Amino acid sequence: MKKCPECGNPSYDGAPVCGNCGYKFPKPKVKAPMQEDIFEDRPIINKSGNEQSTLEIIKENKIVIGAILLITLIVIGIIIATGPTTDNSTKVDGLNKYTDANASFSYPSNWKDVNGSDELHYGAIFFEGSNGTEIEYYNVTSEFSSIYEINTQRISSAQENGDYVNTILPLQIDGKNTSNVILENADGTFTRYVSLLNNGNLYVFKINGKTLNDTTSSEIESVLQSVHIG
Structure with a gap:
């Protein structure tokens, strides 16, 4: 039951107007049902502020990468220098x-x-x-x-x-x-x-x-x- 705010007359919950004074009750707000989140089963990965980007890792290790490239070029040079020659013996x-x-x-x-x-x-x-x-x-x-x-x-x-x-x-x-x-x-x-x-x-x-x-x-x-x- 609800009471009319104008005259205080009691009315049932679904009454659109007060049966005593004719006050129109406001329509009740309909709460939309909660929809299922399509991502609810997927884990959420949070990046901490301490994690490095790929670019930062490459920058920090550029000396090591450069050394590896240099060694690779030296090895290739040795292979070419000691590879097949025109010697027929x-x-x-x-x-x-x-x-x-x-x-x-x-x-x-x-x-x-x-x-x-x-x-x-x-x-x-x-x-x-x-x-x-x-x-x-x-x-x-x-x-x-x-x-x-x-x-x-x-x-x-x-x-x-x-x-x-x-x-x-x-x-x-x-x-x-x-x-x-x-x-x-x-x-x-x-x-x-x-x-x-x-x-x-x-x-x-x-x-x-x-x-x-x-x-x-x-x-x-x-x-x-x-x-x-x-």
């Missing part, structure tokens, strides 16, 4: 093995790679063997058609240079007939030319030694017999 069974596009041969591991020059044969490689013996190897495209032509050219060049033809002996390398000419030079040293002709390419070992035995040693012969063409 590999080690097999205690021997070094040289390989190019058309030929390969093995040579003693105590032979030294040395710098040499041959203006007529660019790309020639040089080794120093026992007793200071110098071994030059190269392969070139050739106009020679036979071993006979190669021997003739060697003899002619020797005569022009005042060298003496010491030896012309038959030789086989990799199952192929090979030119084998030894010259005694004007200064008393010896030069041996071992030349193999195959499919228009000329493969040459030029061996310079102080004595004849230096150019024909078992060491030299083992290298020549290890040659494989093709």
Whole structure:
């Protein structure tokens, strides 16, 4: 029950007006039901004032990050510097093995790679063997058609240079007939030319030694017999 504020007459709660004086009661306010919060099951993460942002962490650790980047660049540089080179030598069974596009041969591991020059044969490689013996190897495209032509050219060049033809002996390398000419030079040293002709390419070992035995040693012969063409 409620009372009329004007005349005090009692009325029931839902009466719109007072039955005694006609006072209009104000309409009651309807309270909206509480709706379910769609986020009520999700945990609320509160950031404390002490937590750092990602940017602040990066700024504080920029020295460490810089050091890591520097070390990474150094490692990459070392890998590049020590990576594959143009050296065609590999080690097999205690021997070094040289390989190019058309030929390969093995040579003693105590032979030294040395710098040499041959203006007529660019790309020639040089080794120093026992007793200071110098071994030059190269392969070139050739106009020679036979071993006979190669021997003739060697003899002619020797005569022009005042060298003496010491030896012309038959030789086989990799199952192929090979030119084998030894010259005694004007200064008393010896030069041996071992030349193999195959499919228009000329493969040459030029061996310079102080004595004849230096150019024909078992060491030299083992290298020549290890040659494989093709």
